[in-house]
Amino acid sequence: xxxxxxxxxxNAHVVEDRPDGTALIYIDRHLVHEVTSPQAxxxxxxxxxxxxxxxxxxxxxxxxxxxxxxxxxxADPESREQVQxxxxxxxxxxxxxxxLMSDQQGIVHIVGPEQGFTLPGTTVVCGDSHTSTHxxxxxxxxGIGTSEVEHVLATQTLVxxxxxxxxxxxxxxxxxxxTSKDIILKLISMIGTAGGTGHVxxxxxxxxxxxxxxARMSICNMSIxxxxxxxxxxxxxxxxxxxxxxxxxPKGADWDKAVAYWRTLKTDKxxxxxxxxxxxxxxxxxxxxWGTSPETVADITANVPTTDAAHNAEHKAxxxxxxxxxxxxxxxxxxxxxxxxVFIGSCTNARIEDLRAAAAIAKGRHVAxxxxxLVVPGSGLVRKQAEAEGLDKIFTEAGFEWRQPGCSMxxxxxxxxxxxxxxxxxxxxxxxxxxQGRGGRTHxxxxxxxxxxxxxxxxxxxxxxxx
Amino acid sequence: xxxxxxxxxxxAPLMMENVDTDxxxxxxxxxxxxxxxxxxxxxxxxxxxxxxxxxxxxxxxxPAYRKAGILLAGQNFGCGSSREHAPWSxxxxxxxxxxxxxxxxxxxxxxxxxxxxxLTLPMAAIEQLAAVADTTPxxxxxxxxxxxxxxxxxxxxxxxxxxxxxxxxxxxxxxTLQKTKAxxxxxxxxxxxxxxxxxxxx
Numbered sequence: 001x002x003x004x005x006x007x008x009x010x011n012a013h014v015v016e017d018r019p020d021g022t023a024l025i026y027i028d029r030h031l032v033h034e035v036t037s038p039q040a041x042x043x044x045x046x047x048x049x050x051x052x053x054x055x056x057x058x059x060x061x062x063x064x065x066x067x068x069x070x071x072x073x074x075a076d077p078e079s080r081e082q083v084q085x086x087x088x089x090x091x092x093x094x095x096x097x098x099x100l101m102s103d104q105q106g107i108v109h110i111v112g113p114e115q116g117f118t119l120p121g122t123t124v125v126c127g128d129s130h131t132s133t134h135x136x137x138x139x140x141x142x143g144i145g146t147s148e149v150e151h152v153l154a155t156q157t158l159v160x161x162x163x164x165x166x167x168x169x170x171x172x173x174x175x176x177x178x179t180s181k182d183i184i185l186k187l188i189s190m191i192g193t194a195g196g197t198g199h200v201x202x203x204x205x206x207x208x209x210x211x212x213x214x215a216r217m218s219i220c221n222m223s224i225x226x227x228x229x230x231x232x233x234x235x236x237x238x239x240x241x242x243x244x245x246x247x248x249x250p251k252g253a254d255w256d257k258a259v260a261y262w263r264t265l266k267t268d269k270x271x272x273x274x275x276x277x278x279x280x281x282x283x284x285x286x287x288x289x290w291g292t293s294p295e296t297v298a299d300i301t302a303n304v305p306t307t308d309a310a311h312n313a314e315h316k317a318x319x320x321x322x323x324x325x326x327x328x329x330x331x332x333x334x335x336x337x338x339x340x341x342v343f344i345g346s347c348t349n350a351r352i353e354d355l356r357a358a359a360a361i362a363k364g365r366h367v368a369x370x371x372x373x374l375v376v377p378g379s380g381l382v383r384k385q386a387e388a389e390g391l392d393k394i395f396t397e398a399g400f401e402w403r404q405p406g407c408s409m410x411x412x413x414x415x416x417x418x419x420x421x422x423x424x425x426x427x428x429x430x431x432x433x434x435x436q437g438r439g440g441r442t443h444x445x446x447x448x449x450x451x452x453x454x455x456x457x458x459x460x461x462x463x464x465x466x467x
Numbered sequence: 468x469x470x471x472x473x474x475x476x477x478x479a480p481l482m483m484e485n486v487d488t489d490x491x492x493x494x495x496x497x498x499x500x501x502x503x504x505x506x507x508x509x510x511x512x513x514x515x516x517x518x519x520x521x522x523x524x525x526x527x528x529x530p531a532y533r534k535a536g537i538l539l540a541g542q543n544f545g546c547g548s549s550r551e552h553a554p555w556s557x558x559x560x561x562x563x564x565x566x567x568x569x570x571x572x573x574x575x576x577x578x579x580x581x582x583x584x585x586l587t588l589p590m591a592a593i594e595q596l597a598a599v600a601d602t603t604p605x606x607x608x609x610x611x612x613x614x615x616x617x618x619x620x621x622x623x624x625x626x627x628x629x630x631x632x633x634x635x636x637x638x639x640x641x642x643t644l645q646k647t648k649a650x651x652x653x654x655x656x657x658x659x660x661x662x663x664x665x666x667x668x669x
Contacts, residue, residue, distance in 0.1 A: 015653045016646060020628035024646060026653050028664050036550065038500035049640070052650075055665070064498065078498035085500050122664065129549040129573060143573055145551035146502075147580035147639070155643045157650060161626070193485060194543040197572060227546065229572050250663030258663050293485055314541065318484055411548075413494045420517065432489045432547060434512050 002268035004165050005234050006200045009140040009265070013123050015157055025160045027152050028122035029139075031108045032059040032095065034086040035413070036127030040150035041089040051093045052156040058117050059090045059097045062107045063413050067376050067403035070100060079414065093153075106379020106405040109133040109347035113217065114381055116246025120235035120262040125152055130347045130429065132223040136216035137243075138235035138265045140200070143224065163229045164274040166199040170207040172282035177463040179357065180215035181349060181427070181446035183207065184222045185287040187279060189297035196228030199275065202267065203233050207281060213242040214351040221348045222429050225294040234266040286462055288334060289431050289444040291322035296431075298334055300449070300461045306330035325433055326441050327421065334459055337443070341424040342373035342454040343436070344400075344447050346410035349427035350378030352385050354447040358427075359391040361451035361465050367399035368457030374416065375400050376408040400454065412437045425453035469582040470636035471609055474563055476536025478605040478616070479526045480597035481510075486540055487547035488574060492556040505552055506559030527560075531601045535560075539597050540567040542590070545574025554581045564607050566593055566614065579632050580639070584609060592621045609633060 003011070015024040030053075037059070044050070051057060064079040074080040083100070090097040098104040104111065109130055112118040124134040124141035127149040134141035148158055168187055188195075201223050208216065216233050223231025240259055243249045250258040285299040298305065304323075307330055310316035323329060328337060344350070344358050355377065367373045375395050377383035383405055386392055392402045409416040410428035418424055418440025427450050431442035443459060452462040496508045514525050521528045527535060538557070544567040545553060554577045557565070564584045578585040586607065588596075596605060596616055603617040609630060614621045631637070658665045 016649050018628075020631075021626070022628055024643065024649070026650070026657070035497050039502050039551075042500070043640075047640070049644075076498075082498050082500060119664070121661075127549060127551075129547065143549035145549055145554075145573065145577035145580060147551060147577065151640050151643065154640050155646075155650065156654075157643055157646075159639065159643065161628075193546055194569060194571070197543070197569065224547075227543065227571060250666075254663040254666075258661070261661065314484055411489075411494050413497065430487075430489070430547060432487045434493055435489050438493070438512055438517065 002271035004267045004271045004273060005138060005202055005232055005265060006165050009121055010162060022159050022161045024157050025123060027125050027156055027158060028056060029117060029124040030057045030152050031112050031126035032057060033063060033108050034061040034082045035063045036146050037149055038085045039146050040153060043150040044153060049154045051095060051153045054094045057095045059086060059095050060105055060108055060111050061086055061100060063407045065100060065406040066414055067406050067408050067416055070404050103380035103384055107347045107407055110351060110378035114379055116243055116249030120239060121265050129224045130221050132231050133217050133221040133347055135220040135230050135232040136213060137239055138232060140230055142230040163200045164198050166196060166201045167273040167276040168201055168203050169205040169278045170281060171205050171278060172207060172280040174207060174281060175283065177448060177466050178284060178286055179446040180211055180218045182287040183281055184219045185297045186284060188222060188226045188294050190279060191226055191277060193225060193293055193295045194227045196226040199228050201228045201231045203231060208233060212353060213238060214353045218348050225429055235262045286446060286449050288459055290334060292325055292431055292433050294431060300334060302334055304328050304330055304332045304334060336458065338458045339371060339425045339453050340422040341418060342371060342450050343409040343424055343426040343428060344450050345376030345408050346428035348429045349447050350376060352382050355386050355391050358447040358451040359394045361448050361462060362398040362400060363394045365398055365455045367454045371454055371457050373400045373454040374403055374409060376403040377405045379405050409436055411435060425450045425459060468636045471563060471582050471584050471633040473608045474536060475604050475606040477532055477534060478537035478539050478596060478600045479532035479535035480539040480600050481526050482541055482597060484541035485543045485546055488545055488550050488553040489547055491553040497550060497552050502555050503559055505556035509556040509560045536562060537564045537566060537605050538562050539593050540565060542568040544570050546571035549573045551577045554578050554583050558583060579629055582636060584633055586623055588621055588623055595619055
């Protein structure tokens with residue numbers, strides 16, 4: 001029987017099928033961070049259990065960490081305690097850990113691929129919904145809660161029910177200034193934030209096949225914003241070239257054997273998905289969000305939709321609540337929306353290619369008056385690479401702040417946040433009410449688009465900068 | 468984990484769609500290293516002003532719902548972040564059942580780890596429950612899969628394995644550890660077919 005990519009990875013990890021329709025699934029890779037793990041380690045301690053495979057576990061602090069003056073420690077006592085708790089737990093349970101001052105420290109979903117910890121055909125979990133990022137390697141990767149974190153630490157397995165499958169096939173040609181972030185925003189608006197519920201999405205088609213690994217990660221990262229359990233892309237030569245030589249990737253004879261196996265990880269001809277959608281992105285302008293749900297996406301050249309677009313009374317009420325919260329009106333030109341802050345960072349868009357794209361727009365220009373713009377690299381290694389290329393200079397000369405790596409203003413658990421009523425052009429993944437700070441207003445977009453917003457002081461079409 | 472069998476309690480209508488876990492428990496409360504004590508900050512930004520005063524017209528601040536044990540909500544409840552702090556905060560407040568037309572996957576799974584029943588009913592049924600909620604408590608019977616309030620009565624579906632977990636209050640990890648031999652066997656085999664997955668730190 002022909003299988004999908006998801007079927008193949010699932011089948012390779014069944015420890016035991018259970019009579020109730022669930023299966024015990026083996027977990028190859030477990031990423032751990034400070035926010036969703038303390039209660040799990042405490043659970044192990046209380047029941048006298050150990051971490052089954054420390055060698056398949058990797059920990060790093062990212063959510064709570066300061067992005068300036070880190071060498072002086074963490075000022076906030078609660079954040080400090082949470083990071084210290086992680087440091088204590090990794091020592092007690094023997095889990096590998098990148099400390100705050102090491103170059104390898106960074107956002108967990110940037111660190112995993114960067115180290116070659118994330119590999120094709122593996123199952124990858126983390127107590128974080130954006131674990132879907134790792135699906136870009138043809139891994140089955142998904143976010144879990146803290147109880148499941150404890151379950152994986154203790155048993156290296158999870159009890160799961162198989163998901164349904166969805167194919168998102170992307171055709172066409174990417175226009176100038178249009179990126180994988182624009183593709184995923186468009187796809188989310190197409191299927192909706194609950195469109196993927198109960199499904200694992202496979203992204204495929206000629207456009208996806210041409211994307212770099214980093215661009216693919218941005219797409220899989222936001223599968224969760226479409227409600228999906230996971231997003232996957234079949235591994236290919238681009239994947240193998242990215243992985244080769246990474247510290248935790250296979251070496252020597254193992255490498256050849258691994259690649260031979262990884263080449264089998266693609267959907268067979270004739271395999272059926274439960275749902276299929278197609279999108280042609282030819283002539284698609286850059287995309288931005290206007291509301292407080294990641295599905296509220298529009299072309300940068302468009303106007304904020306009016307309530308004429310509402311499907312029903314509840315949707316109309318939701319749109320009105322969004323206008324009110326966002327301080328915008330239906331029908332308003334999107335490019336007229338002025339911003340106070342710009343955030344270039346997050347597990348969606350803080351890799352080296354993202355920083356290069358933003359720097360290309362920033363170069364020789366200056367951040368608009370009254371706009372504060374942050375660039376937060378995804379890891380110490382990304383930061384170092386950017387500095388070697390002189391990107392930090394381009395940013396600082398243009399008036400951007402060059403920060404230390406972490407999750408930062410994507411979720412505003414550290415000191416980087418919006419004040420009530422402030423508006424932000426952000427390369428992150430969620431525009432929920434209060435996400436970047438209580439009363440803060442978020443517009444999601446690509447790194448180049450965020451840089452264009454920083455320069456002009458309002459939401460802007462980056463294509464105007466690259467004519 | 469406490470078992471869930473039947474529950475009779477006031478049901479608070481929060482008739483919004485796409486209630487995300489950031490809204491259920493905002494990020495500043497995720498700095499805790501405990502599971503308990505989050506109930507006072509459940510729906511913090513809807514429930515309190517910036518300076519900590521209660522917002523009178525928010526449903527959980529109304530006298531009829533201050534001791535709500537059930538929440539009525541719109542579709543795609545619990546979307547967004549995987550934070551288990553969301554079910555922990557509901558539980559700490561005293562809510563053991565959320566009734567909505569649909570739930571986001573991770574939140575849905577997290578509820579069952581904490582003895583909370585995420586119960587699916589059509590929106591029309593939820594609206595009928597909401598209409599009488601201020602005077603009529605709701606009774607949820609998991610074993611018989613019914614929801615009743617006054618003259619209203621509905622049945623609901625739930626996957627059998629999920630139902631068992633709640634009815635028996637099972638310790639998942641203890642159960643899985645009984646399968647240690649099967650897990651050992653899986654690893655022995657995988658370490659020969661994919662040895663590169665067993666070489667970190669060497």
